[in-house]
Amino acid sequence: MNVRRLAAVDMYGTRGTRRRRLIILAEFLIGVVAMVTLGSWLLASSSGLGDRAFGLWFIGAGLNYAPLSAYAIMLMRPGALDAELAGVDVGRELRRYTVLQLWVFVPLSLVVFDLHDALTRRRARA
Template identity: 90%
Template structure:
């Protein structure tokens, strides 16, 4: 969401991309799943649904980072140039159906455990 300048316009475009990704890919996948007679068409439909659902946690994070100062606070002390290269590769996980959903659930459970564990 930051890129090289972190403008509000860039954040809005990325948020729109994520929201459209969820709706369009899940809709297309559902249509393929419902209208296909063969196993191949249904498999592609399931892939579209799973990959589209990956955009849901991304949308949630994008919404959280839209608050004034939230993105800057998240990036405090981070070498943005170095991290851009790393995340360019990591974004390929969006193509693995439900992977980002699973990662998000795992992180949420870890945070919940950390809050409830006595110190």
């Protein structure tokens, strides 16, 4: 899965309005801060194993929003989102990535996908 493309398609939606871009950027940034903060609080204040596991899940799921946030910030530059989606069937990609967004609930999955993609690109250039 291409995490950058996921962020781009999510930011564009069906019409690519500036308002949607700002809302999605805010969602990603708030997701990182709120979920990691809540997870850290649960981890620190809980004595039970279940509560601590839930806190770890929140932290891991919240960290999935970090690469999405980074890409969203990059894609906010004028013309960046349009360049990323040039030649892409946005409607088809939107349907595909709507299902793939569920990976955000699997702790650290998007972080791993993004690292894998970065390593693959790096090897291809070498």
